[in-house]
Amino acid sequence: MATTAEWIEGARPRTLPTAISPVLVGTGAAIGAGAVAPRPALLALVVAVAMVVGVNFANDYSDGIRGTDDDRVGPQRLVGSRAADPATVRTAAFACFGIAAVAGIALTAVSGQWWLIAVGALCIVGAWFYTGGARPYGYAGLGEVAVFVFFGPVAVLGTTLTQAGSVDAATVGASVAAGLLTCAVLVANNLRDIPGDRVVGKRTLAVRLGDRGTRGLYVLTALGPFVLALGAAFDRPGLLVTLLALPAALRPVRTVLGGARGPELIPVLRDTGLLLLAWAVAIAIGLAIG
Template sequence: MATVAQWVEGARPRTMPTAISPVLVGTGAAIGAGVIAPGRALLALVVSVALVVGVNFANDYSDGIRGTDDDRVGPLRLVGSRLATPTAVRNAAFISFSVAGLAGLTLVSLSRQWWLIAVGLLCVAGAWFYTGGKRPYGYAGFGEVAVFAFFGPIGVLGTVLTQSGTPGALAILAAVGVGVLTCAVLVANNLRDIPTDTVVGKRTLGVILGEADTRKLYAAIVALPFVLGVLGALRSWPLLLGLLALPLAIVLIRIVLKGAQGRDLIPVLVRTSLLLLIWSVLTAVGLALGAYL
């Protein structure tokens, strides 16, 4: 039976920057639009964190029952390691999705953006069918597309909508940045897993592109948010704050392009999540200051 510490590890707390970043940037954009709503921001954060925990447990369950985690180089998986039963891990995913749903309904009722209920249901379905169901889209090379959509436009702009209303151009630009940096986290993960995913027939984008092109893709999408930040700064100069994260981005790009493999990519994965968080904090501050400077 898994210990409490193992359940926490199974929830993959190191992925939490992917949950926090969209809310930070969306809230920064809302403040830049003149609205400060800490209660709604907190609810959005609960929704985002609960969804990410839910998708982590759902992936653990689905990959575990398929046997694709039996030979894994990476974070602990509860089912694959035989530390918890598939049913227990599946139930943990459902509980997390329920928490996200309750917080989401509360947020929607406050903002009166009722159509976001459908978006919330889409997010839960996307989380489950990433590796779940008979034809998981994560096994067909569409994981990065879904991650971009859910963590970029949906996560960031949904946060803006529930706080200050219709997002502006800078919020949209920042949402693209969050989306592609979150994709970079997944690309690093899939790059590491290309050998094992190939063996079990898991056709991630990394498997489809091959190792060399996956490394180039990683470099491109890590660099893109900084280009977007410079473009945004033409309209609001505080967005240049995001460039303070550029040194870390350059280090990570160099490591990946030089051919790091297997366990050597685990620190890259962790530091890409950190890059996402740092860039998001700086960009959120830039968006918030834009209306006052």
């Protein structure tokens, strides 16, 4: 039976910045539009965190029963390490999705944006079939596309809409940047796992691009949001505050470009998550001050 510490590790807390960051960005944009709505913001955060933990458990379960995690380089997985029964991990995933669904329904009721229920349902389906089902799209190299859409435009714009009722061009741009930087977290993870994924037939985008191409993709997704902020600053000078987060990119980018492999890449996942969080705080402030 898995210990509490193993369950916490299975939830992959290092990925939580991917949940918190889009809510920060969307809330900053709402404040900039004159809306201060703590209750929808809190509900959006519950939805995001529950979804990320849920998809982590779902991936643990689906990869584990396929044997993908039997020889793993990264952090321990519950099913792959035989620390927890697969059915229990699957139940934990569904429980998290249930929490996200309840909070999402409450969020739509508070905001009046009832059409977002359909979006939320699509998010849950996408979370499960990332590595679940007979033909998981994460095994076909489409994981980055899903992460970009769900953690960029969907999460950021959905957060803003439920608080302010509308979005502007700067918020749309910020949602694109958030999607890119969240992709960097996944790219860092998949770069580390290329050798093992190739052996088990998991054709992630990293496997398709190869080592060199994936390192280039990482740099593009990690630094691209700062380039976008520079462009947007001509119209919204306050967005230059995002450059304060740029130093957080130096260590992970240097590690990736330095050719680190295997266990040497494990800290990159943590550092990229911290970069995402720092960037989100900075751009949220920039959007809030208009």
